[in-house]
Amino acid sequence: SQELEQSPQSLIVQEGKNLTINCTSSKTLxxxxxxxxxxGEGLIFLMMLQKGGEEKSHEKITAKLDEKKQQSSLHIxxxxxxxxxxxxxxxxxxxxxxLVFGQGTRLTINP
Amino acid sequence: xxxxxxxxxxxxxxxxQDVALRCDPISGHVSLFWYQQALGQGPExxxxxxxxxxxxxxxxxxxxxxxxxxxxxxxxLKIQRTQQEDSAVYLCASSLSWGYGYTFGxxxxxxxx
Numbered sequence: 061s062q063e064l065e066q067s068p069q070s071l072i073v074q075e076g077k078n079l080t081i082n083c084t085s086s087k088t089l090x091x092x093x094x095x096x097x098x099x100g101e102g103l104i105f106l107m108m109l110q111k112g113g114e115e116k117s118h119e120k121i122t123a124k125l126d127e128k129k130q131q132s133s134l135h136i137x138x139x140x141x142x143x144x145x146x147x148x149x150x151x152x153x154x155x156x157x158x159l160v161f162g163q164g165t166r167l168t169i170n171p
Numbered sequence: 172x173x174x175x176x177x178x179x180x181x182x183x184x185x186x187x188q189d190v191a192l193r194c195d196p197i198s199g200h201v202s203l204f205w206y207q208q209a210l211g212q213g214p215e216x217x218x219x220x221x222x223x224x225x226x227x228x229x230x231x232x233x234x235x236x237x238x239x240x241x242x243x244x245x246x247x248l249k250i251q252r253t254q255q256e257d258s259a260v261y262l263c264a265s266s267l268s269w270g271y272g273y274t275f276g277x278x279x280x281x282x283x284x
Contacts, residue, residue: 064213093273102175102262103214103275148213150273157269158204158227161213 063087064151066162074170078137081165083149085130091152092132093159094123098145106134106147136167144169173197175276177263183282184253192248192279196265203246204273205238206262214262220246253283 065084073079083092091110095103107116112127120137136143146166150159176195184190196203202221206214207230216230222243231238235254240246250257260278 066213095275100260100280102177102277103264105272105274108272150214152269157202157221158216158219158230159214159264159273160216161206163213164211 063153063160064149064162066147066149066165068165069163070166070168072168072170073139075140076138078135079139079167080136081134081147081149081167083132083134083151083162085151085153087130087153089125089127089130089132089151089153090155092123092125093150094132094134095148095150096145097148097164103148139167139169141169141171143167175263175265175274177261177276177279179279180277181280181282183284186255186283187252188283189249189251190253190281192250192261192281194246194248194263194265194276196244196246196263197267197274198244200265200267200274201243202266202268203240204264204266205246205248206264207232208260208262208278210259217248217261250281253281255283257281258283 094106107123109125115124122135146164148164150161178193205217208214218238219227220240235251237249262278264273264275266273
């Protein structure tokens, strides 16, 4: 969907390095969700952000929501092979129930 | 159940064949969504149910696609006269209510040959 743009589309980092994935919306965000997907599998819920300025962390993954910029970022610290996969941001735009997704960011971790 | 269950996990259909994909949401979840995910793309919204009512079907690509949730629990996505462009992973998600998280199933990978 063009309503949510993720960058970069793919990312290759060396194990132990930090990385950031961005998700930008063209419309007002009412909820921003980050999911991880491994090839051929369903989406695994990571985090949900609902308020501007909100920041959440789980293990080595931190997500922030900048409501004014209509943007969210996902930051991974000291990346590990287990972090490899496709990261998807999904958003409820303008109060709609359905989620609109970005095209995904494919993360590869090199040992 | 503990999670969203989808069946079959894989489906190969000959072009022109009808298929039915099943979704068992988490018990008590009011909202149910169907998404279509093409290879290398993010999921695209197809349709949404609140209990048994289909409130949004704006994402269904053609009148060959039909979804139902007659008792407000299990849902079936039916595709008639399948075409090659229907090949994709079909994902089902359920949610307790608006503002709560969405739990996704593992998906059904449909291949039309």
